[in-house]
Amino acid sequence: xxxxxxxxxxxxxxxxxxxxxxxxxxxxxxxxxxxxxxxxxxxxxxxxxxxxxxxxxxxxxxxxxxxxxxxxxxxxxxxxxxxxxxxxxxxxxxxxxxxxxxxxxxxxxxxxxxxxxxxxxxxxxxxxxxxxxxxxxxxxxxxxxxxxxxxxxxxxxxxxxxxxxxxxxxxxxxxxxxxxxxxxxxxxxxxxxxxxxxxxxxxxxxxxxxxxxxxxxxxxxxxxxxxxxxxxxxxxxxxxxxxxxxxxxxxxxxxxxxxxxxxxxxxxxxxxxxxxxxxxxxxxxxxxxxxxxxxxxxxxxxxxxxxxxxxxxxxxxxxxxxxxxxxxxxxxxxxxxxxxxxxxxxxxxxxxxxxxxxxxxxxxxxxxxxxxxxxxxxx
Amino acid sequence: xxxxxxxxxxxxxxxxxxxxxxxxxxxxxxxxxxxxxxxxxxxxxxxxxxxxxxxxxxxxxxxxxxxxxxxxxxxxxxxxxxxxxxxxxxxxxxx
Numbered sequence: 001x002x003x004x005x006x007x008x009x010x011x012x013x014x015x016x017x018x019x020x021x022x023x024x025x026x027x028x029x030x031x032x033x034x035x036x037x038x039x040x041x042x043x044x045x046x047x048x049x050x051x052x053x054x055x056x057x058x059x060x061x062x063x064x065x066x067x068x069x070x071x072x073x074x075x076x077x078x079x080x081x082x083x084x085x086x087x088x089x090x091x092x093x094x095x096x097x098x099x100x101x102x103x104x105x106x107x108x109x110x111x112x113x114x115x116x117x118x119x120x121x122x123x124x125x126x127x128x129x130x131x132x133x134x135x136x137x138x139x140x141x142x143x144x145x146x147x148x149x150x151x152x153x154x155x156x157x158x159x160x161x162x163x164x165x166x167x168x169x170x171x172x173x174x175x176x177x178x179x180x181x182x183x184x185x186x187x188x189x190x191x192x193x194x195x196x197x198x199x200x201x202x203x204x205x206x207x208x209x210x211x212x213x214x215x216x217x218x219x220x221x222x223x224x225x226x227x228x229x230x231x232x233x234x235x236x237x238x239x240x241x242x243x244x245x246x247x248x249x250x251x252x253x254x255x256x257x258x259x260x261x262x263x264x265x266x267x268x269x270x271x272x273x274x275x276x277x278x279x280x281x282x283x284x285x286x287x288x289x290x291x292x293x294x295x296x297x298x299x300x301x302x303x304x305x306x307x308x309x310x311x312x313x314x315x316x317x318x319x320x321x322x323x324x325x326x327x328x329x330x331x332x333x334x335x336x337x338x339x340x341x342x343x344x345x346x347x348x349x350x351x352x353x354x355x356x357x358x359x360x361x362x363x364x365x366x367x368x369x370x371x372x373x374x375x376x377x378x379x
Numbered sequence: 380x381x382x383x384x385x386x387x388x389x390x391x392x393x394x395x396x397x398x399x400x401x402x403x404x405x406x407x408x409x410x411x412x413x414x415x416x417x418x419x420x421x422x423x424x425x426x427x428x429x430x431x432x433x434x435x436x437x438x439x440x441x442x443x444x445x446x447x448x449x450x451x452x453x454x455x456x457x458x459x460x461x462x463x464x465x466x467x468x469x470x471x472x473x474x
Contacts, residue, residue, distance in 0.1 A: 013404055015416070061404030063416055091398055091411035115398060116413040154396045156413050182396060183413060225467070 011297060013061030014253040014287055017090075018265065019050065021078070022070040022257050026099045028134030029122060030366035031160055031195035031202055034070065035268050039374035044257045047077040049279065051084050053255055056283035058088040062253065065090040070257065073100030079112050086113025093118060095158075098144040099137055106147050117148045118156035118185075124171040128164070134368045145179040157181040161212065162189040162202035163361060169212045173219045173229065181227055186216055188234035192266040192321055194369045197377075201366050205354040209237065236350050239343075240311070241318025241334035248296035248320060253287065261286045263293055266321045270330050296320050296330075303331050305339040385436060385461055390472040392432035397468055399427050410468055417468075426459055432472050436460060 023038040045053070054065070065085050072078060073096055085092040094109065098119045106117075121141055122132035129138040148155045157176045161169065169186065176184045189195045189202045204212070216231040223229060235242050245252045245264045254262040259278045262268060268275070276290045287293055295301065299312055306317040317323070318334020326335045327342045335342035367373055393399050393410075401424075402409045402416075408424030410417040419427065425446070429439045440456050463469045 063402055063404070063409065063411060064414060066414070089400065089402075091416070093414055115411070118413070152395060154413050 011288055011293075012250055014057060014283075015062060015251040016064045016066070016253065017054070017057045017062040018066045018068055018252065018254040019053065019072075019081075020068050020070065020254060020256050020265065021045075021050070021072045021075045021081075024074045025069060025071040025097070025369075026074075026135055027071070027097050027122075027137060028368035028370045029132060029160070029194070030198045030368050031162060031189045032369040033190070033193055033195075033265055034369065035193055035266070036197065036377050037268075037374060038070075038369075039371045039378065041256070041258045043259075044075075045255075045259045045278070047080055049259065050077075050081055053259075053278050053283065054081065054084055054088060054090070056278075057253060058090060060283055060287060063089075063091060065092045066095050067092065068095040071097055071100060073097075073105070079105075079108050082109055082114045083112040091115050096120070097133070097137065098141040099135070101140075101144045101147075103147045103151075106144070106151050106153075110151050110153070114153070116154045116156065118158055119145050119148065120158045120160070121172070121175070122160070123165045124159075124168055124175040128168075132164070134370070142179070145181075149180050154182045155180070156183040156185060158185040158187060160189055161186050161204070162195075163204045163208065163358070164201065166204045166208045166212050170215050170219075173216070177223070177227065183228045183230065186212075186229065186231045188232050190234070191236065192325070193269070194367070196325065198366045200353050200356065201361050201364060203236065203350065203353050204234065206237065209233065235319075235322075235336045236346065238336050239338035241315050241322075241336040243315045244319035244322075244334070247316040249287070249293040250297070250316075253283070261290070261292070263296075264321070267292075269321060270324055301331055303333075305337075306333045309339065385457060385464065387437040387440075388435050390433065390435050391430050391460065391464075391469040392472050393427070393430055394468055394470045399430075417466075422455070423459060423463075426456055427463070427468070430469065 022044055023034055023041055067078065072094060082092055092115050094114055094117045096117065096119060119141060121129060123129040126138040130136050145155065145157065157179060159172050191199050195202055213231065216229060220229045249263045252264060254265045255278060256262055260275045261278055262275055273292055273295065275292045276286045302312065302317055306312050318336055320330045322334045323332045324330040326346060333340040335346045337343060396412055398411045400409060405418055408419045408427065410419065425443065426439065429442050440453055443452055443456060
């Protein structure tokens with residue numbers, strides 16, 4: 001079926017289930033993708049409720065399962081959930097900071113059937129890593145990455161790249177080689193939630209990017225067949241938007257710690273939306289019928305320039321959250337797109353932010369992601 | 380890559396980076412890997428279904444010939460297995 005004209009009658013399947021088990025986290029990264037108002041959500045789904053989510057989603061066709069958070073290791077029932085995921089036939093991914101991990105747990109996860117572990121690093125030097133994470137975590141992460149490989153998991157190392165660590169990209173890559181990562185994600189900060197708040201301190205300059213990109217591509221060639229390096233450029237510098245979530249309500253289903261079902265983990269900030277909760281609605285009904293998941297599915301919701309654009313089936317108009325944050329209207333084209341009327345304003349803002357010297361940038365402290373700051377931002 | 384010199388005696392196995400399984404919702408065999416999935420064609424699924432870390436390439440071809448009599452498949456199977464090695468889906472079991 002092509003996507004000409006209107007929204008597809010039958011939604012595709014939720015291939016990807018992201019289980020955000022908790023917003024609790026021992027780290028405080030200032031670019032965290034969790035919402036700013038994490039302090040508001042104290043309730044977490046119980047083990048049985050999560051098991052029901054896993055079962056229902058698998059029946060709907062989900063194959064990839066991400067255990068995420070916050071820090072999923074905070075949940076003491078993680079072993080139980082992993083075992084259930086394996087029984088159901090998921091490929092399960094643990095997306096973790098490594099804090100709360102020890103060798104016994106890594107072995108127990110393997111026994112339970114966990115397929116893959118992704119560990120995040122904040123930087124390749126201890127001081128910067130610990131500063132950005134707001135905790136003395138570097139040595140433990142390093143040790144845990146070794147343990148993960150020892151237990152024969154495929155290992156992804158994820159490093160969020162931004163103005164304050166991008167110049168160390170070569171050291172970062174060397175660290176991942178030393179740790180024998182199978183995949184490395186050098187993921188430029190995306191500006192949502194906490195990172196939007198801190199964008200002046202995080203957005204790299206064009207010159208920094210050009211240099212980093214060259215180094216990353218050089219290592220991609222050098223490591224071919226041994227280690228796969230994904231280098232994601234910050235979309236603020238692009239002229240076409242990312243195909244965000246592969247389209248709204250297309251393949252991604254996020255369940256937040258309190259049971260809210262979201263088409264992406266940043267969607268909570270969109271105004272006038274009410275998101276269904278797995279405590280009172282089935283996954284099938286959420287996916288197939290809820291107004292939240294149908295809101296931007298297909299292309300009926302689009303305005304110009306997206307509506308008549310030949311590329312709308314490729315990028316789906318970009319990111320709804322970014323359109324809202326940068327234009328005030330979630331049905332606008334993502335302003336990353338050169339065809340958007342708001343693109344020039346975004347370019348001007350990027351130029352303004354990156355005109356500041358690193359000293360000026362560092363003079364304004366980053367707002368760390370923690371409950372205290374979350375409460376203060378809400379008041 | 381040294382792994383790509385494929386002979387009839389080579390014994391392939393699925394790389395530990397991938398999990399091969401039948402996926403009901405896709406009505407096909409798939410390879411799952413960290414945060415991704417490759418949906419396999421019918422013939423690719425048939426071939427990888429015979430990769431068990433014990434059977435040689437010749438053995439895989441023989442098994443397929445039994446299942447699909449008369450199909451001229453030697454080269455197709457070898458070509459596909461070479462592609463699969465190139466994609467990193469397969470490793471060779473050391474003799």
